[in-house]
Amino acid sequence: MKIAVVGGTGDCGQGFVKRWAKEHEIIIGSRKADRAEETAKELTSFLKERGVDARIKGMDNGGAIEASDLVVLSIPYDFVESMTSDLKESYTDQIVISPVVPMARVEKHFEYTPPAQGSAALLVKDLLPSSVNLVAAFHTISYAALQDLDRTIGGDVVIVGDDPEAKEVAANLVRIIKDLRPLDGGPLKVAAQVEGLTPLLLNISRLNKVKNAGISVVKS
Amino acid sequence: MKIAVVGGTGDCGQGFVKRWAKEHEIIIGSRKADRAEETAKELTSFLKERGVDARIKGMDNGGAIEASDLVVLSIPYDFVESMTSDLKESYTDQIVISPVVPMARVEKHFEYTPPAQGSAALLVKDLLPSSVNLVAAFHTISYAALQDLDRTIGGDVVIVGDDPEAKEVAANLVRIIKDLRPLDGGPLKVAAQVEGLTPLLLNISRLNKVKNAGISVVKS
Numbered sequence: 076m077k078i079a080v081v082g083g084t085g086d087c088g089q090g091f092v093k094r095w096a097k098e099h100e101i102i103i104g105s106r107k108a109d110r111a112e113e114t115a116k117e118l119t120s121f122l123k124e125r126g127v128d129a130r131i132k133g134m135d136n137g138g139a140i141e142a143s144d145l146v147v148l149s150i151p152y153d154f155v156e157s158m159t160s161d162l163k164e165s166y167t168d169q170i171v172i173s174p175v176v177p178m179a180r181v182e183k184h185f186e187y188t189p190p191a192q193g194s195a196a197l198l199v200k201d202l203l204p205s206s207v208n209l210v211a212a213f214h215t216i217s218y219a220a221l222q223d224l225d226r227t228i229g230g231d232v233v234i235v236g237d238d239p240e241a242k243e244v245a246a247n248l249v250r251i252i253k254d255l256r257p258l259d260g261g262p263l264k265v266a267a268q269v270e271g272l273t274p275l276l277l278n279i280s281r282l283n284k285v286k287n288a289g290i291s292v293v294k295s
Numbered sequence: 296m297k298i299a300v301v302g303g304t305g306d307c308g309q310g311f312v313k314r315w316a317k318e319h320e321i322i323i324g325s326r327k328a329d330r331a332e333e334t335a336k337e338l339t340s341f342l343k344e345r346g347v348d349a350r351i352k353g354m355d356n357g358g359a360i361e362a363s364d365l366v367v368l369s370i371p372y373d374f375v376e377s378m379t380s381d382l383k384e385s386y387t388d389q390i391v392i393s394p395v396v397p398m399a400r401v402e403k404h405f406e407y408t409p410p411a412q413g414s415a416a417l418l419v420k421d422l423l424p425s426s427v428n429l430v431a432a433f434h435t436i437s438y439a440a441l442q443d444l445d446r447t448i449g450g451d452v453v454i455v456g457d458d459p460e461a462k463e464v465a466a467n468l469v470r471i472i473k474d475l476r477p478l479d480g481g482p483l484k485v486a487a488q489v490e491g492l493t494p495l496l497l498n499i500s501r502l503n504k505v506k507n508a509g510i511s512v513v514k515s
Binding site: 129138184185187217218220224228229230233258259260261262264265266267269271272276278279282283285286287288289290291292293294295 | 321376404405406407437448449450453478479480481482484485487488489491492494496497498502505506507508509510511512513514515
């Protein structure tokens with residue numbers, strides 16, 4: 076599969092690239108193609124040193140999206156509306172994964188601040204052609220843990236979306252990352268329930284001194 | 296401590312009574328005092344058979360609240376507004392715990408449906424005198440697991456509220472229930488983040504066949 080990581084030069088994006096490049100062809104997207112190419116080279120050598128012969132390219136975001144089967148929106152919420160509108164023409168029928176969380180820090184705690192649509196995922200859905208298959212996932216993964224390939228990441232990744240096949244593709248991207256477990260969280264319209272986990276975990280992490288807090292669903 | 300369980304004749308309320316009656320004096324509240332007294336008798340004998348000498352009384356909800364140090368609102372969301380307004384005069388300076396979750400079943404999935412205030416907890420705060428100390432907790436505990444004293448309940452209970460002492464009292468009520476762990480989730484204004492866990496878990500439970508799903512925060 077060809078995976079475009081929009082915003083792939085950032086910390087979170089690089090983590091996804093490192094975790095998925097063994098199994099998939101990666102196209103790092105950035106506003107500037109040369110920055111994307113630079114990161115692609117760096118990550119290719121990083122993985123080569125670890126014995127992974129990765130296929131990683133760098134392109135501008137539009138080119139990356141056009142060349143891909145699946146797009147990960149690895150960008151901060153504040154850029155989602157403009158970057159999704161501006162790049163709309165590059166999308167055809169890709170699977171699009173949104174890990175985006177709208178939130179704000181108010182004094183010492185984080186609050187979930189969804190747009191009028193109800194969630195970042197539903198905002199993205201409004202902006203993209205209806206031919207793409209949107210899922211929301213990977214909201215609660217620590218970027219630091221994702222980047223460190225020696226680390227197994229505990230916990231679950233809740234996936235929401237309306238297309239069962241697209242959710243299964245996302246679930247397989249979760250399974251690649253040791254020891255994460257994918258969980259089906261329901262349709263896209265309940266994405267707020269999953270996006271809201273991030274500010275919750277950030278608050279719990281600070282107040283209870285749990286480093287890189289993740290979430291796990293348990294039998295009780 | 297004298298704990299009033301408003302709605303204490305219901306499944307969830309009875310679970311709290313069974314778990315807390317060893318350490319605390321319980322006043323079961325109900326609309327009708329005689330129903331509350333009946334449940335109090337039943338639970339007293341149930342616990343006596345297990346060697347627990349419990350002090351459990353039954354009263355109408357108003358009387359139960361007046362006689363208590365701490366009130367648990369063990370009632371469905373639909374009754375919260377009327378029951379809190381009608382019983383307002385009975386409150387003085389109690390700690391009040393809201394485990395209430397506003398949600399609706401839409402087709403096969405559950406959606407979080409908060410009131411205009413943003414959460415059930417903030418609605419309750421609006422209705423009660425400012426002299427009470429409101430916390431929100433116990434949203435994700437399975438009633439079935441709570442009622443079965445032979446069962447240790449895995450997972451965490453996230454507590455939100457603005458008064459650190461009230462939160463610590465709630466945390467101690469969590470610790471009584473083996474093996475639950477209390478976690479501070481921040482101020483009352485982020486209660487929606489915690490209430491929203493319940494429909495999330497119900498959806499995950501159904502879609503991934505996890506019985507009585509609870510939540511646990513893990514290091515990643």
